[in-house]
Amino acid sequence: MGRKRVLIVGGGYAGVSAAALLCCQFEVTLLDPKTFFEPAPMAPHSLVVPASAPATLVDFPAAWHPKQGLLVGLTSNGARGTATLQSGEAREFDYALLATGSSYPGAIKPPVDQLTDRAARLKAVSDVGRQVAAAAAVVVVGGGSVGIEVAAEVAERFPGKKVTLVCSGGLLERMDGRARDFAAAWLLKHGVEVLTGERISDWGGLGDGAPAPATLRTASGREISGDIVFKCVGVRPATALFAGSLSAEQRAPNGSIAVEPTLQVRGWRNVFAAGDCTNTPEEKTAAFAGVAATVAAGNIIVLHAGKELKTYPEGTFGGLLPPMAGGFTLGASAGVLQIGSNVQTGAGPAKAKGVINWLFARIAHGSRFWAWLYGNMRVVMVKSMTREARKAAARKEAAAAHGTAAVGAAAPAAA
Numbered sequence: 001m002g003r004k005r006v007l008i009v010g011g012g013y014a015g016v017s018a019a020a021l022l023c024c025q026f027e028v029t030l031l032d033p034k035t036f037f038e039p040a041p042m043a044p045h046s047l048v049v050p051a052s053a054p055a056t057l058v059d060f061p062a063a064w065h066p067k068q069g070l071l072v073g074l075t076s077n078g079a080r081g082t083a084t085l086q087s088g089e090a091r092e093f094d095y096a097l098l099a100t101g102s103s104y105p106g107a108i109k110p111p112v113d114q115l116t117d118r119a120a121r122l123k124a125v126s127d128v129g130r131q132v133a134a135a136a137a138v139v140v141v142g143g144g145s146v147g148i149e150v151a152a153e154v155a156e157r158f159p160g161k162k163v164t165l166v167c168s169g170g171l172l173e174r175m176d177g178r179a180r181d182f183a184a185a186w187l188l189k190h191g192v193e194v195l196t197g198e199r200i201s202d203w204g205g206l207g208d209g210a211p212a213p214a215t216l217r218t219a220s221g222r223e224i225s226g227d228i229v230f231k232c233v234g235v236r237p238a239t240a241l242f243a244g245s246l247s248a249e250q251r252a253p254n255g256s257i258a259v260e261p262t263l264q265v266r267g268w269r270n271v272f273a274a275g276d277c278t279n280t281p282e283e284k285t286a287a288f289a290g291v292a293a294t295v296a297a298g299n300i301i302v303l304h305a306g307k308e309l310k311t312y313p314e315g316t317f318g319g320l321l322p323p324m325a326g327g328f329t330l331g332a333s334a335g336v337l338q339i340g341s342n343v344q345t346g347a348g349p350a351k352a353k354g355v356i357n358w359l360f361a362r363i364a365h366g367s368r369f370w371a372w373l374y375g376n377m378r379v380v381m382v383k384s385m386t387r388e389a390r391k392a393a394a395r396k397e398a399a400a401a402h403g404t405a406a407v408g409a410a411a412p413a414a415a
């Protein structure tokens, strides 16, 4: 009897992490509308410095049987299933992992509803880069880590341009105050005008496609014009194309895939989901997508062996929800990394991001050595997150006992 077939849908952080684990034991097919892995955290730099983009795109390795295509439908009887591609092709599987991630406006991520090859993505990136280079005024909407990274890249690369960052609330609202203060000081020093509490009421025709010139209006009546405007808000689970084949119990209200604690899609024993496309309540980051996909891939292995499945996130983080964990860079040599109450600022986080991106590119290239090494780093990271989750739980308990609000408790899930 041949090896069992595992269909991995989506070649982002979750899909790549799972493919690296499963390809030895199963007949893996990696389905993605792209022919390559692109690290989303590198996109702000690539869009501002397009010459750096080609080196960041990694073609999927042949060992994962990459298939360029889009999932539009799925059925399963719990033991076997069939995936339907937009091309009309049907693919049968024994196990599947849905790892379709999220869509992001403004060319920050490649489109999730059309096939994209390397040349098309590089053209899209250099079109944006050309517009940035030619612009006198650059506007970035969104005070989360992505908006801050884009504004910082432009300000550092082009010190003469007017860069405005607009957000409806404050900067980095889910992160620790030290992260916010560090980012605010860096942006001020680099001449970025930060407008907080300004909700955009009229986007001036700017849609979710590539960044473009626009005049925005805010609810307070302020008018803000940019020769190029980046929309860095509106991340969404990328499930719309195949949502029609999910039942009401398999869809969460925000459009993500509803999973059991074992990461099995509700009602389908042999179909799992992990990463940004699911309704698990952790911060939606590449780091957590990798951890969840490792649990899901491990569960495919133990399900096949008839053993007990692990749960995520609680069973992975000592019975608790993981703490707020995230990071961002401010240009080439500054950044922030937060794991719970542990906040690092300065050059270290920027260096760490470079190392992690380099390492993950090796995994996406199919290296089993780097996948093994990274797997061990993940174990250390999960242990440190578990410690932080315990500290946050203890603080919460102490605060409840004293009738005060806990500081640094686990953050709500990212939108």
Ligand SMILES: Cc1cc2nc3c(=O)[nH]c(=O)nc-3n(C[C@H](O)[C@H](O)[C@H](O)COP(=O)(O)OP(=O)(O)OC[C@H]3O[C@@H](n4cnc5c(N)ncnc54)[C@H](O)[C@@H]3O)c2cc1C
Pocket: 009, 010, 011, 012, 013, 014, 015, 031, 032, 033, 034, 040, 041, 042, 043, 044, 069, 070, 071, 072, 099, 100, 101, 102, 103, 104, 108, 109, 111, 112, 146, 149, 238, 241, 242, 274, 275, 276, 277, 284, 285, 286, 287, 288, 289, 326, 327, 328, 353
């Ligand atoms: C600018 C930016 C900076 C970031 N920085 C960080 C950071 O520093 N650290 C961090 O931890 N996180 C960071 N994140 C968040 C991180 O990138 C995401 O959480 C992560 O990409 C999620 O991984 P994923 O595999 O779940 O989904 P994705 O990376 O979104 O991958 C999903 C894949 O599925 C494919 N797909 C979608 N729909 C279909 C379909 N119908 N059929 C087949 N394939 C499909 C897509 O083409 C894509 O390749 C950043 C995000 C952005 C946008």
